[in-house]
Amino acid sequence: MSFLSLTSIKKSFGPVHVxxxxxxxxxxxxxxxxxxxxxxxxxxxxRMIAGFESPTSGxxxxxxxxxxSLKPNQRNIGMVFQAYALFPNMNVHDNVAFGLKVAGTDKSxxxxxxxxxxxxxxxxxxxxxxxxxxxxxxxxxxxxxxxIAVKPQVLxxxxxxxxxxxxxxxxLREEIRQIQQQLGITTVFVTHDxxxxxxxxxxxxxxxxxxxxxxxxxxxxxxxxxxxxxxSFVGTLSIIEGKVADPAxxxxxxxxxxxxxxxxxxxxxxxxxxxxxxRPEAGSIAEGxxxxxxxxxEVVSTSFLGSVIRTRLxxxxxxxxxxxxxxxxxxxxxxxxxxxxxxxxxxxxVIRE
Amino acid sequence: MSSAKPDASPPARRxxxxxxxxxxxxxxxTLFLLLPTMKIVVGAFQTPDGSFTLENIRGLFTPSILAAxxxxxxxxxxxALLGCLIGFAxxxxxxxxxxxxxxxxxxxxxxxxxxxxxxxxxxxxxxATLGPVGIVTxxxxxxxxxxxxxxxxxxxSFWGLTITYLFFQIPLMILIITPALDGLxxxxxxxxEILGATGLQYWRMVAFPILLPSxxxxxxxxxxxxxxxxxxxxxxxxxxxxIVPILLFAQIRGDVxxxxxxxYALAFGMIVVTGIANAxxxxxxxxxxxxxx
Amino acid sequence: xxxxWAWGALxxxxxxxxxxxxxxxxxxxxxxxxxxxFDAYQKVFADPRFQETFTYSVMxxxxxxxxxxxxxVPTAYWVRLKLPRLRPVIEFITLLPLVIPAIVIVFGYxxxxxxxxxxxxxxxxxxTNILLMFGYATLALPYMYRAVDTGLRTIDVATLTEAAQSLxxxxxxxxxxxxxxNVLVAVxxxxxxxFAIVIGEFTMAALLNRPAFGPYMQLLGANRAYEPAALAVxxxxxxxxxxxxxxxxxxxxxxxxxxx
Numbered sequence: 001m002s003f004l005s006l007t008s009i010k011k012s013f014g015p016v017h018v019x020x021x022x023x024x025x026x027x028x029x030x031x032x033x034x035x036x037x038x039x040x041x042x043x044x045x046x047r048m049i050a051g052f053e054s055p056t057s058g059x060x061x062x063x064x065x066x067x068x069s070l071k072p073n074q075r076n077i078g079m080v081f082q083a084y085a086l087f088p089n090m091n092v093h094d095n096v097a098f099g100l101k102v103a104g105t106d107k108s109x110x111x112x113x114x115x116x117x118x119x120x121x122x123x124x125x126x127x128x129x130x131x132x133x134x135x136x137x138x139x140x141x142x143x144x145x146x147x148i149a150v151k152p153q154v155l156x157x158x159x160x161x162x163x164x165x166x167x168x169x170x171x172l173r174e175e176i177r178q179i180q181q182q183l184g185i186t187t188v189f190v191t192h193d194x195x196x197x198x199x200x201x202x203x204x205x206x207x208x209x210x211x212x213x214x215x216x217x218x219x220x221x222x223x224x225x226x227x228x229x230x231x232s233f234v235g236t237l238s239i240i241e242g243k244v245a246d247p248a249x250x251x252x253x254x255x256x257x258x259x260x261x262x263x264x265x266x267x268x269x270x271x272x273x274x275x276x277x278x279r280p281e282a283g284s285i286a287e288g289x290x291x292x293x294x295x296x297x298e299v300v301s302t303s304f305l306g307s308v309i310r311t312r313l314x315x316x317x318x319x320x321x322x323x324x325x326x327x328x329x330x331x332x333x334x335x336x337x338x339x340x341x342x343x344x345x346x347x348x349x350v351i352r353e
Numbered sequence: 354m355s356s357a358k359p360d361a362s363p364p365a366r367r368x369x370x371x372x373x374x375x376x377x378x379x380x381x382x383t384l385f386l387l388l389p390t391m392k393i394v395v396g397a398f399q400t401p402d403g404s405f406t407l408e409n410i411r412g413l414f415t416p417s418i419l420a421a422x423x424x425x426x427x428x429x430x431x432x433a434l435l436g437c438l439i440g441f442a443x444x445x446x447x448x449x450x451x452x453x454x455x456x457x458x459x460x461x462x463x464x465x466x467x468x469x470x471x472x473x474x475x476x477x478x479x480x481a482t483l484g485p486v487g488i489v490t491x492x493x494x495x496x497x498x499x500x501x502x503x504x505x506x507x508x509x510s511f512w513g514l515t516i517t518y519l520f521f522q523i524p525l526m527i528l529i530i531t532p533a534l535d536g537l538x539x540x541x542x543x544x545x546e547i548l549g550a551t552g553l554q555y556w557r558m559v560a561f562p563i564l565l566p567s568x569x570x571x572x573x574x575x576x577x578x579x580x581x582x583x584x585x586x587x588x589x590x591x592x593x594x595x596i597v598p599i600l601l602f603a604q605i606r607g608d609v610x611x612x613x614x615x616x617y618a619l620a621f622g623m624i625v626v627t628g629i630a631n632a633x634x635x636x637x638x639x640x641x642x643x644x645x646x
Numbered sequence: 647x648x649x650x651w652a653w654g655a656l657x658x659x660x661x662x663x664x665x666x667x668x669x670x671x672x673x674x675x676x677x678x679x680x681x682x683x684f685d686a687y688q689k690v691f692a693d694p695r696f697q698e699t700f701t702y703s704v705m706x707x708x709x710x711x712x713x714x715x716x717x718x719v720p721t722a723y724w725v726r727l728k729l730p731r732l733r734p735v736i737e738f739i740t741l742l743p744l745v746i747p748a749i750v751i752v753f754g755y756x757x758x759x760x761x762x763x764x765x766x767x768x769x770x771x772x773x774t775n776i777l778l779m780f781g782y783a784t785l786a787l788p789y790m791y792r793a794v795d796t797g798l799r800t801i802d803v804a805t806l807t808e809a810a811q812s813l814x815x816x817x818x819x820x821x822x823x824x825x826x827x828n829v830l831v832a833v834x835x836x837x838x839x840x841f842a843i844v845i846g847e848f849t850m851a852a853l854l855n856r857p858a859f860g861p862y863m864q865l866l867g868a869n870r871a872y873e874p875a876a877l878a879v880x881x882x883x884x885x886x887x888x889x890x891x892x893x894x895x896x897x898x899x900x901x902x903x904x905x906x
Contacts, residue, residue, distance in 0.1 A: 051547075072546040081544060087544070087563075102550040372729075374729070386742060386751065390754055450649060450651070463663070465889045480867075489669065580747065
């Protein structure tokens, strides 16, 4: 039996179905991200776990206990909000102590716990400050300390990094992950940022229009997306549209070029449309590049991103992006160049809808 | 930014010119707000021929004048407190109570109207309602045999004035506190809830302290509002109820106290009372909002 | 559960607020024995004193508004533009009339500007009328200033001014053609509120002995039975009209460009 399990969760607001039949089992100590665009239902699922919304149907069980009949203040869950939501009338110490205070913990124990929490987020020196005197990153760390001070069974993070600057976002997410592993706390993290989800999670749930499209480790999600939505939302895969030429041989026509896939194409016949995906790091146009497959195309644009150069290539009716490492000795291609992209047939993924 | 302005000139020359811009305003408030008030304050400590005295102030400490102050203060405190309480209940009913959205707009508009519907016509409205032949009085008497008068209720009394003043006190509270209630973020409530707090704990430890400065400010304002109300009281009671504004009104009109400078002292006393109310407010506020920028 | 007390608070409020309105309306229609009629209203409207005092108060209100706008708009603008550090002080001063009772202020006027003083405003009718108008402007100051200052906050005063100056506009042009149109809704709101305050004001007019609408109502209340209720209905209608106009003009603003 998993620690947190969501079974057949549905949620409608009036006639609008926000979550359709959502199923998920989360193990104790696991860090799971809900990833998806805004409006995909990820926050609604999180709020149902917290108890702020109740599911229209379905079951939420934490540690063997059905949560549906419990109010938020009976669930022993920690939550961090996007807009920090620190109590403005309390200083840092009192904010962190709040959950302990309402639980009736005695003062010396509370103080010790607050001290420990502030040590964890390295803000002991700011205990007397009020929220308005803190930076956004500091406020969010205090919010994290406040949430875990009560030793919750589950920690919920609702886009906790989206209001922060890019640099702080990266450092704070590493801090969150480190604290989470240190405490072994079961965590659900909601984000629309794929890089965030990939870097921090044990597993990712990619959500689309109220459904879980794919559940898997970051490695699985990135390398073998199971739907076109996952492929386009996670990473920067290029989608290439083609026509099946010979299913048995795995032959596909793209524009006026023909390539062969690694395997025969099951369940399709000649002339069917087929979508293929290629990761940006899978191909190369360098001279002597390895790869059993080649596509010729015209360079549309290049962007210099520092360590890598991203080039967009028009092939047939599609644009394929690929990255190459920066090399001071080799000038990047310019738009209008005709080049040949080489890659391994096994890196070309067939996307099923 | 400002250094790029075409008219930039050395600060030494610019400063007086800047101050010139508020000269009309400064002259107006000096002549028609500050000086008249000062005149009262100074006059309270002067004899008719202009020398310093404490006699006028001492003159206030007669039983009848003290009683007038006391009932004025009681009415003002009662109508301010009740106004705050009821206004708060109504405002939170429309903000958090889950009432239909359509109620909010009309209620706020009505509050704007009612908070300005003071003075003489308000007294008439209450006379027509709770007066000897008012609609409620007559209704209770003819249908239930209740005689408000027999039960000790009189519009020309502490409770009568308090109930009447509430007609503009409650809406004023609603107008001021509704934006403050809107400013309570949903996340604060949710954060408190998920940390295990009950609704009551949330209100006691989070919402109430956050609202306290606005509540105190409104209380002070409502107090001054009731304390200085002249027209309603006069139109309601004639001069049968001796409250400070009525006493001062009569004194200005006809020197009923038989000492012109006692009028100064009476008015000075009113400034002192509202001044104390506001000083208490400022003091409490500074204690309650250390957390504000 | 929560809804029950919310409805309870609302119903209690509605009862408290509608009963006096019903009471005064009912009473104002009962002048003729045994049936409802508009006799009380006819009496009121036919009274020459009503017409005189009402006209007088309307004129006072209009002059107060004119003076208030001319005083407050340039000041609030100037303070925002050049003297931002002075804002708390100005704000404090403009709030004083809410704290110092009107009766105290007018008492100060009577003693300060009497016939034997350096500025004997109460010595002549015109002088007293002007003094009363200044008094009304003082009473309306908190509302007028707040309305205009809030309006100015939604526009970028400094940038607008610099843009106008770079096109060669002078101060009068900037105020009249740039600032005023941009805060027109706020100014109108303040103006309607001022009108509502002035039209029924009693204390100042009574103590300065001017024939305004407020003292007239009080006098009538002391001597008649049904006409005062009719007056109360009329006064309520005027207040409602003024506040309704504020709603109307602010709705126009909402359909205009959004606030910054």
